[in-house]
Amino acid sequence: MDFALTEEQSAIFDMAYAFGQEHIAPFAQEWEAAGTIPREIWTQLAELGLGGLYVSEESGGTGLTRLDATLVFEALSMACPSVAAFLSIHNMCAAMLDKFGSDDIKARILAPAITMEKLLSYCLTEPGAGSDAAALKTRAVRTNDGYTLNGTKAFISGGGYSDAYVVMCRTGDEGARGISTVVVENGAAGLSYGGLEAKMGWRSQPTRQVQFDDCAVPAENLVGTEGDGFKYAMAGLDGGRLNISACSLGGAQTALSQTLTYMGERKAFGKSIDQFQALQFRLADMEIELQAARTFLRQAAWKLDTKAPDATKFCAMAKCFVTETGSRVADQCLQLHGGYGYLSDYGIEKLVRDLRVHQILEGTNEIMRMITARQLLAERG
Secondary structure, eight states: OOOSOOHHHHHHHHHHHHHIIIIIGGGHHHHHHHTSOOTHHHHHHHHTTOSSTTSOGGGTSOOOOHHHHHHHHHHHHTTOHHHHHHHHHHHHHHHHHHHHOOHHHIIIIIHHHHTTSSOEEEEOOBTTBSSSGGGOOOEEEEOSSEEEEEEEEEEEETTTTSSEEEEEEESSSSSGGGEEEEEEETTOTTEEEOOOOOOSSOTTSOEEEEEEEEEEEEGGGEESSTTOHHHHHHHHHHHHHHHHHHHHHHHHHHHHHHHHHHHHHOEETTEEGGGOHHHHHHHHHHHHHHHHHHHHHHHHHHHHHTTOTTHHHHHHHHHHHHHHHHHHHHHHHHHHTGGGGGSGGGSHHHHHHHHHGGGTSSSOHHHHHHHHHHHHHHHHO
């Protein structure tokens, strides 16, 4: 079994890392304070082929594997997990449109999404439907011209900032089989946004409720087939879980790297604090955990790429393990910085805040444990 990255994969990682360190890292705290990400950064990322990472080459995308994509998100998150995670959401939407959208949707919406002239947001969660996503209430009623959409989506990254929203809505009866997917473009009649959410982390991403009040959706903006929308939404989540895990990994790796530098410079009791054995043990534990998380993540990505029958279980397990490891490591790095870790100047407290939400989104880690346990029980027979 070969655990080494190929020469091409190493080049992908290095390219994303170099871009992040030059164009994102120096401005990450400034963007957090402003509560937004400059639009031009997306154009620059798209020029590197990152606007359609795993969109097929036939549709104009880059056509990378899911393992390749995790390298991009790990590298970019070393600069800023919030920016990298927004790119993940955009790519998850783009992949849905590539797999299930009509030729018309691919031409009108996917093509400019790949160049990131159009930014995409994913609209599944509602105020009363989080982990139980199939209980969503947003409803689309057929009209002569398409659909009239009513309802509210919550916690939407890019709400009021993105150019199009991939919306899971109810066109039929209760349950997963009554859900369809439509694209609502910014400026549509009846589309509005809630106030900017004040968040613990991911502050550079504008997050709002997205509201539909008799919102007119043309028939051609239906993605795929009516009633299959929940399947489309779930199909994207395995990859999304890998991406967000990679974001945790990259952020935690930066925290550890900065902590190693700090501990070599900080002196106490006549020597640098990296010379105290108790603290060396803590460094060793963090390195062990991050290396284990990286191996687990890449195994799960390989299973998804090879369409292994247990890929969903491994994506769930990896998401649970890697995101919890990332948060734990970042928190320990803050502790090893002492009081300085609590100051925004050092950037560690931002990483702690940014990584915490990864245990909640793309399916909470409690749901990841449910997926894992159910598959274990199914395999028992």
